[in-house]
Amino acid sequence: MSPSRVEDGATRGQIIPIGGAEEKLNEPQILRRFVKLCGGRRARIAIIPTASLASDTGSRYESIFSDLGVDWAEALPFETRHDAEGGEALERLGEATGVFLTGGNQLRLSTHLGGTPAAKKIRLMNAAGVHVAGTSAGAAFLSEHMIAHGEEGSSPRVGSVTLAPGLGLTNRIVIDQHFRQRERLGRLLTALAYNPFAIGLGLDEDTAAFIGHDETVEVVGTGAVTVIDPAGLEFSSMDTAHPNDPVCMLGVKLHILVPGATFNLHTREANAGGLAAGKG
Amino acid sequence: MSPSRVEDGATRGQIIPIGGAEEKLNEPQILRRFVKLCGGRRARIAIIPTASLASDTGSRYESIFSDLGVDWAEALPFETRHDAEGGEALERLGEATGVFLTGGNQLRLSTHLGGTPAAKKIRLMNAAGVHVAGTSAGAAFLSEHMIAHGEEGSSPRVGSVTLAPGLGLTNRIVIDQHFRQRERLGRLLTALAYNPFAIGLGLDEDTAAFIGHDETVEVVGTGAVTVIDPAGLEFSSMDTAHPNDPVCMLGVKLHILVPGATFNLHTREANAGGLAAGKG
Numbered sequence: 387m388s389p390s391r392v393e394d395g396a397t398r399g400q401i402i403p404i405g406g407a408e409e410k411l412n413e414p415q416i417l418r419r420f421v422k423l424c425g426g427r428r429a430r431i432a433i434i435p436t437a438s439l440a441s442d443t444g445s446r447y448e449s450i451f452s453d454l455g456v457d458w459a460e461a462l463p464f465e466t467r468h469d470a471e472g473g474e475a476l477e478r479l480g481e482a483t484g485v486f487l488t489g490g491n492q493l494r495l496s497t498h499l500g501g502t503p504a505a506k507k508i509r510l511m512n513a514a515g516v517h518v519a520g521t522s523a524g525a526a527f528l529s530e531h532m533i534a535h536g537e538e539g540s541s542p543r544v545g546s547v548t549l550a551p552g553l554g555l556t557n558r559i560v561i562d563q564h565f566r567q568r569e570r571l572g573r574l575l576t577a578l579a580y581n582p583f584a585i586g587l588g589l590d591e592d593t594a595a596f597i598g599h600d601e602t603v604e605v606v607g608t609g610a611v612t613v614i615d616p617a618g619l620e621f622s623s624m625d626t627a628h629p630n631d632p633v634c635m636l637g638v639k640l641h642i643l644v645p646g647a648t649f650n651l652h653t654r655e656a657n658a659g660g661l662a663a664g665k666g
Numbered sequence: 667m668s669p670s671r672v673e674d675g676a677t678r679g680q681i682i683p684i685g686g687a688e689e690k691l692n693e694p695q696i697l698r699r700f701v702k703l704c705g706g707r708r709a710r711i712a713i714i715p716t717a718s719l720a721s722d723t724g725s726r727y728e729s730i731f732s733d734l735g736v737d738w739a740e741a742l743p744f745e746t747r748h749d750a751e752g753g754e755a756l757e758r759l760g761e762a763t764g765v766f767l768t769g770g771n772q773l774r775l776s777t778h779l780g781g782t783p784a785a786k787k788i789r790l791m792n793a794a795g796v797h798v799a800g801t802s803a804g805a806a807f808l809s810e811h812m813i814a815h816g817e818e819g820s821s822p823r824v825g826s827v828t829l830a831p832g833l834g835l836t837n838r839i840v841i842d843q844h845f846r847q848r849e850r851l852g853r854l855l856t857a858l859a860y861n862p863f864a865i866g867l868g869l870d871e872d873t874a875a876f877i878g879h880d881e882t883v884e885v886v887g888t889g890a891v892t893v894i895d896p897a898g899l900e901f902s903s904m905d906t907a908h909p910n911d912p913v914c915m916l917g918v919k920l921h922i923l924v925p926g927a928t929f930n931l932h933t934r935e936a937n938a939g940g941l942a943a944g945k946g
Contacts, residue, residue, distance in 0.1 A: 540820065541846040541870055541890040541922055566821040569849035575922065590821055590912065610821040610912035614920075621938040623924060632846075632870065632890035634927050636936040638920040640894075642821055642855065644903060644912045656916040658901040
């Protein structure tokens with residue numbers, strides 16, 4: 387499930403994890419930017435409500451995107467693996483300029499869509515320029531390594547996080563959502579302690595990371611994105627620690643990004659951008 | 667209230683913040699090490715229960731230290747500022763080889779002891795070699811810059827922490843306790859964002875940082891000590907952010923220390939010590 391190859395001449399679409407509870411009515415900055423990115427009025431947005439057990443999640447987002455001026459926003463009913471293997475919904479998916487995965491339970495996404503033609507199609511579409519956003523569970527699912535569930539708490543503990551394969555639009559990041567609100571630093575650090583090749587993105591609610599084709603993370607919303615970069619990790623005790631032990635991690639780098647600040651996943655450089663320029 | 671000067675020929679006593687809820691009966695590793703440090707059976711431990719509103723806090727620690735083999739462990743009743751200005755309790759304090767500040771409310775410590783001869787005496791005694799431990803509120807109070815109170819949450823927010831002057835045994839650190847259990851990374855980061863000269867120590871429950879005269883932090887207990895080193899901070903938006911805004915912080919270094927690992931507050935070097943040596 388690694389990311390699909392970008393063909394010559396094509397540009398990968400943005401990958402947009404959202405921390406959940408994004409503003410939908412007044413000042414919906416994140417959704418508005420997503421719509422603009424996908425073509426504004428001419429955007430064609432495929433909504434995938436598979437994570438949610440609520441029957442109206444899809445239609446609710448149809449209304450929200452319609453209120454934002456989108457003519458074509460359609461919830462695609464991938465409710466079973468069979469639905470995701472072929473048929474009309476899959477064809478409709480192929481017409482989208484943007485894909486939006488709702489919240490719910492990320493294990494519903496991975497169990498219902500994992501390995502299906504629908505999942506493969508989303509990866510191919512993203513490689514060909516279609517933007518893919520996911521909120522809450524939808525955000526967790528976007529990357530190759532998905533946090534399936536875990537415990538709350540600031541410091542890392544053996545066993546405090548369960549990883550599972552995700553959609554795999556990128557393998558550079560491990561995403562966590564509701565980050566500030568549900569105290570998830572410990573479980574995200576634990577996820578990285580296993581193998582510090584990836585970068586952790588902890589998304590507060592109503593906060594999104596817009597990841598461009600040049601690997602630059604831009605922040606939109608009212609909260610922060612916590613970037614955990616373990617590239618300089620000097621030591622991890624994950625290989626010798628016992629269940630429920632705290633995990634020793636030395637030399638982790640942390641950036642707290644707010645709107646205006648950026649981070650590049652390739653160069654691993656953080657930039658205060660306009661925030662710094664605004665200073666005397 | 668800066669640290670008292672260590673006289674020629676003297677060695678500063680250890681400074682020992684404890685994250686609260688330290689084990690008291692089975693395997694009381696932290697208290698046992700504190701007792702050993704203070705002289706074992708010949709230790710003379712002054713217990714300061716001022717932070718606590720419970721009337722039996724002092725006598726409870728008298729029993730605990732007595733069970734650990736200490737002949738002289740006495741709760742000193744500094745209940746008012748008047749008590750801390752002179753009299754028998756102050757004289758008894760001067761005989762101690764170790765001082766132990768209990769939990770409760772750190773603002774009771776700072777309002778009752780701040781600026782009194784008792785506070786001054788503890789600083790002088792520490793500079794002369796007496797070890798000073800504090801648990802929970804007692805830990806918060808040890809340093810020059812004390813977290814008085816704050817909000818829970820992983821990412822820093824303007825206004826999420828209130829700082830106040832503490833006892834001032836050291837000014838190199840800002841201490842937070844119940845760290846993992848009460849989700850305090852955000853408030854500790856916020857405290858450091860104001861002025862990144864200090865190092866943050868986030869102490870899990872039943873976990874202590876034994877800080878030696880050479881500024882080495884050793885970890886004892888069942889949890890972790892989260893070290894936040896902002897020395898390399900590239901940017902903080904604290905000067906321009908508005909109330910309740912998330913705070914942008916780029917380039918913070920993080921170490922999660924477990925027992926066996928160390929950190930030097932002077933050189934700012936983390937070391938896995940025995941943990942690394944134990945690996946093939």
